[in-house]
Amino acid sequence: MTTAETLTASLEDYLEAIFHIIAEKRAARPKDIARRLKVSNPSVTGALRLLAKKKLVNYAPYDLVTLTGKGEEAARDVIRRHEVLRDFFVKVLAVEQDVADKAACKMEHSIPGVILERFIQFAEFVEVCPRGGSKWIAGFGYHCDYDSAMENCEKCIAQALEEVKKKKRQGGKKKMPVTKLKDIPPGGKCKVNRVAAGKASSRIIEMGVVPGALIEVEKIAPLGDPIDIKVKGYHLSLRKEEADGIDVTPLNAR
Amino acid sequence: MRPKITVALAGNPNSGKTTIFNNLTGTRQHVGNYPGVTVERKEGRCRHAGVDIHLVDLPGTYSLTAYSAEEVVARNFIIDEKPDVVVDIIDASNLERNLYLAVQLMELGVPLVLVFNMSDQARARGYQFDLDKLSRFFGARIVETVGHKGHGMQQLLEAVVATAREQDCAEAQPKSGGNLACRASIRGPQASDGRIDYGPDIEAELEKLTDLLRQSGFSGPKYNPRWLALKLLENDKEIRSQIKSPRLLERVDQSRERIEKRTGENPESVIAGRRYGFISGACQQAVRSTIEIRHTISDRIDAVMTNRVLGLPVFLAMMYLVFYLTFTIGDPPMDWIEEFFGWLGSSVDTLWPADSVLKSLVTDGIIGGVGGVVIFLPNILLLFLAIAILEDTGYMARAAFIMDRLMHKIGLHGKSFIPMLIGFGCSVPAIMATRTLENRRDRLVTMLVVPLMSCGARLPIYALIIPAFFPKAWHAPMLWIIYMIGILLAIASAKLLRSTILRGESVPFVMELPPYRLPTVRSVLLHMWERGWLYLRKAGTVILGISIVLWAMTNFPGLSPKQQAEFEKQRQMVENSFRSEPQKAAALLEEIDNRRAEAALESSIAGRIGRLMEPLLRPMGFDWKIGTALIGAFAAKEVFVAQMGIVYAVGEADEESESLRSKLQNNYSPLVGFCIMLFCLVSAPCMATIAITRRESNSWKWALFQLGGLTALAYVLTACVYLGGRLLGLGI
Numbered sequence: 001m002t003t004a005e006t007l008t009a010s011l012e013d014y015l016e017a018i019f020h021i022i023a024e025k026r027a028a029r030p031k032d033i034a035r036r037l038k039v040s041n042p043s044v045t046g047a048l049r050l051l052a053k054k055k056l057v058n059y060a061p062y063d064l065v066t067l068t069g070k071g072e073e074a075a076r077d078v079i080r081r082h083e084v085l086r087d088f089f090v091k092v093l094a095v096e097q098d099v100a101d102k103a104a105c106k107m108e109h110s111i112p113g114v115i116l117e118r119f120i121q122f123a124e125f126v127e128v129c130p131r132g133g134s135k136w137i138a139g140f141g142y143h144c145d146y147d148s149a150m151e152n153c154e155k156c157i158a159q160a161l162e163e164v165k166k167k168k169r170q171g172g173k174k175k176m177p178v179t180k181l182k183d184i185p186p187g188g189k190c191k192v193n194r195v196a197a198g199k200a201s202s203r204i205i206e207m208g209v210v211p212g213a214l215i216e217v218e219k220i221a222p223l224g225d226p227i228d229i230k231v232k233g234y235h236l237s238l239r240k241e242e243a244d245g246i247d248v249t250p251l252n253a254r
Numbered sequence: 255m256r257p258k259i260t261v262a263l264a265g266n267p268n269s270g271k272t273t274i275f276n277n278l279t280g281t282r283q284h285v286g287n288y289p290g291v292t293v294e295r296k297e298g299r300c301r302h303a304g305v306d307i308h309l310v311d312l313p314g315t316y317s318l319t320a321y322s323a324e325e326v327v328a329r330n331f332i333i334d335e336k337p338d339v340v341v342d343i344i345d346a347s348n349l350e351r352n353l354y355l356a357v358q359l360m361e362l363g364v365p366l367v368l369v370f371n372m373s374d375q376a377r378a379r380g381y382q383f384d385l386d387k388l389s390r391f392f393g394a395r396i397v398e399t400v401g402h403k404g405h406g407m408q409q410l411l412e413a414v415v416a417t418a419r420e421q422d423c424a425e426a427q428p429k430s431g432g433n434l435a436c437r438a439s440i441r442g443p444q445a446s447d448g449r450i451d452y453g454p455d456i457e458a459e460l461e462k463l464t465d466l467l468r469q470s471g472f473s474g475p476k477y478n479p480r481w482l483a484l485k486l487l488e489n490d491k492e493i494r495s496q497i498k499s500p501r502l503l504e505r506v507d508q509s510r511e512r513i514e515k516r517t518g519e520n521p522e523s524v525i526a527g528r529r530y531g532f533i534s535g536a537c538q539q540a541v542r543s544t545i546e547i548r549h550t551i552s553d554r555i556d557a558v559m560t561n562r563v564l565g566l567p568v569f570l571a572m573m574y575l576v577f578y579l580t581f582t583i584g585d586p587p588m589d590w591i592e593e594f595f596g597w598l599g600s601s602v603d604t605l606w607p608a609d610s611v612l613k614s615l616v617t618d619g620i621i622g623g624v625g626g627v628v629i630f631l632p633n634i635l636l637l638f639l640a641i642a643i644l645e646d647t648g649y650m651a652r653a654a655f656i657m658d659r660l661m662h663k664i665g666l667h668g669k670s671f672i673p674m675l676i677g678f679g680c681s682v683p684a685i686m687a688t689r690t691l692e693n694r695r696d697r698l699v700t701m702l703v704v705p706l707m708s709c710g711a712r713l714p715i716y717a718l719i720i721p722a723f724f725p726k727a728w729h730a731p732m733l734w735i736i737y738m739i740g741i742l743l744a745i746a747s748a749k750l751l752r753s754t755i756l757r758g759e760s761v762p763f764v765m766e767l768p769p770y771r772l773p774t775v776r777s778v779l780l781h782m783w784e785r786g787w788l789y790l791r792k793a794g795t796v797i798l799g800i801s802i803v804l805w806a807m808t809n810f811p812g813l814s815p816k817q818q819a820e821f822e823k824q825r826q827m828v829e830n831s832f833r834s835e836p837q838k839a840a841a842l843l844e845e846i847d848n849r850r851a852e853a854a855l856e857s858s859i860a861g862r863i864g865r866l867m868e869p870l871l872r873p874m875g876f877d878w879k880i881g882t883a884l885i886g887a888f889a890a891k892e893v894f895v896a897q898m899g900i901v902y903a904v905g906e907a908d909e910e911s912e913s914l915r916s917k918l919q920n921n922y923s924p925l926v927g928f929c930i931m932l933f934c935l936v937s938a939p940c941m942a943t944i945a946i947t948r949r950e951s952n953s954w955k956w957a958l959f960q961l962g963g964l965t966a967l968a969y970v971l972t973a974c975v976y977l978g979g980r981l982l983g984l985g986i
Contacts, residue, residue, distance in 0.1 A: 200762030
């Protein structure tokens, strides 16, 4: 990420904001950016000039702002760092959502890639490892709040063992909880993370539902099955069973 | 420059491709089929700047993978027949998705012209295109058109001819940089080389595979090795099946695994993502969006049409309209046709001096047969008028969207609903309506079960039998029961077929809901005309042939001279002895004629087959008379009633005939009456249905399977009902 490394924290914030605004409205206006970041209009103009110089945004005075390919990549990178950090704070450190968000906002600009990857791996490990898991995290939360977590240790370990056995019997591996496209209610927006390989996957991908694409769920059919989504500016219908193979990140206007 | 070039029209469905094809060729077009598949092949010609242009309208596709028969056909046409220019019609108001096909065409390395169609709508939506820039990205000329107004057609032809010229120039000097040199001379040094950077992970594997393919000498002049390698990474079944070396396939699988490991996604997904990346990069630089429309008019229409509450009533109302248009409005012209052929038959009958076999062949066989073909034409034309309007406005996709839940339950696609519904009117147009289904398996299943939807021609049979055997309070419920049996059997058979001989994963419902558009009168009428003509030309001949065979079966060998003489003698006797009472004489003569007709039918081939089959028909409670009438009913279901009239010597009978009803009551039990209805509902559809199934499935195998399968089902079912009913003592 050579481009991203040379950006200042505030420019990264701008990129992130522009990306989110585009996700919602297709193109960003300087005043939207100013409102979102709570800064003045002139400082937005200044920042946009700088970003345009680095060829990260397409910008001309009084015109809509869009990201260049390079800009989008950089913005995605910032957002990814933000999400990883926030998730780590919430899922592993049991911090409240908005506190985590704020902290992630500050830390996202300076965290090196290697450490970031380790954060992800650690979070995954905690999820999957029988000695970790959500109960363990809950126990950690209890420890933070009450400072007396040692009394139940034997019981807890016995429980963990029991669960390992159970899992072995079922033969399944615990999976990370993911949001599927079919879980997004009508009117909701989301971003595609992954399209699971399946019979329809290649067609779904060709129709523009590629990782990173933005989707708006428009409506559900009267009988409750196929859903109507908007992707790349047009309407596409999918059965719920097909939408089940699409992992997404819900996007809520913050 | 050669005087004649071949140009292929490619493009997404709903991009206005057909309109442009019609604009360019007018009526100089020809519809055929691609060999071996039921994909339509449309060709036409036009002239521009002294060049004869042979246009081939490829099936509308979103991509060039081997996903559907249409895509394979489109791709193979481009690869095998090497058109001089490929024109990709693009809906400019839906640019990104439409450009996906353009990217694939660019990767194939064909001489390409991009057409930004519906550019007026794109402009209304606030898009501004930098065509020069886009043209450099895609290495192709770009023309803006408005298909339904005919704007931009000359520019399009100019671009096509210019691209073909360039190609010639490239071929003339292959050593000096070939194609690129020529393109560069015309379009400047920045012309694209038709390559997309797929990122380090994929590029590394691509390079390895490309080398491998080159070494194994597989590429050749037909395929470009990079393209081939890319298709293999995409797991393209069609291309994979052409690679015979298992070692090579193993290497491909290894490459795919490596990509999956490195990127965490399957290679198809990564490759498609990169293609879309290329497109959005190009669009970001060359397309500006000046206004922002959150809800288009189309979205507002959809707020009603596919509304959770209103969607279903609106859909049912639309279906009622289609049904009304096809059958209620189609009824008077059908009567006219019937009357006309009746008149023609009788006038030939009176003008023809003497009774002869030839006369009977002409009046009953040929005129009757042609009438039997033409009679369906009003239905077919009106149905396809309705379907063309539904398709062109974009409602068809919504209809499928609304009905998919129901149809998916029986393993079919939402689009199967309309043919099934039309089946209640007549199976022939219904089977033609299955053309809207893209998947062959779905289409076949729908075609095979459509005859179980009780068609209008079976109604006279029910109308004859129900009042004859059942009390008045039972009339309506009985009719309802018969229709329900048909529907339930259709559902069960569809499920059965889907899980046995036509097994396969159900087709994903990944379908575009195109924006609503106003259809043009020209394209709707052209579509209607095409279907009507296709029916007359292809199915009509088969129907005519079968009806002549059936005529022969019910007329030959006819009465023996001895029987003839016997009936003549009787006539003479009546005429002589009732000279003073002409009314009585007429009644007696008619009775003799009726008995004569009965005797003739009994001794005909059909009658003999009926007699021969009697032991076989016994388990269903039928005698040879019903058997003979059933053979006649193969011409058209309602003929059953007339044939029963003849075998019971009541003369010209229709479903209101009380004398025939009383004959039936005297000879059969209500159980047999029900069995007749059941058998007529399920058994062998009429010959027109078989002919159209043969035509639409493109094989006699399926047509005969339909005939045999339904008859066997009817036989088993009716026998079970009859024997079961006897055992339980019901309706004896």
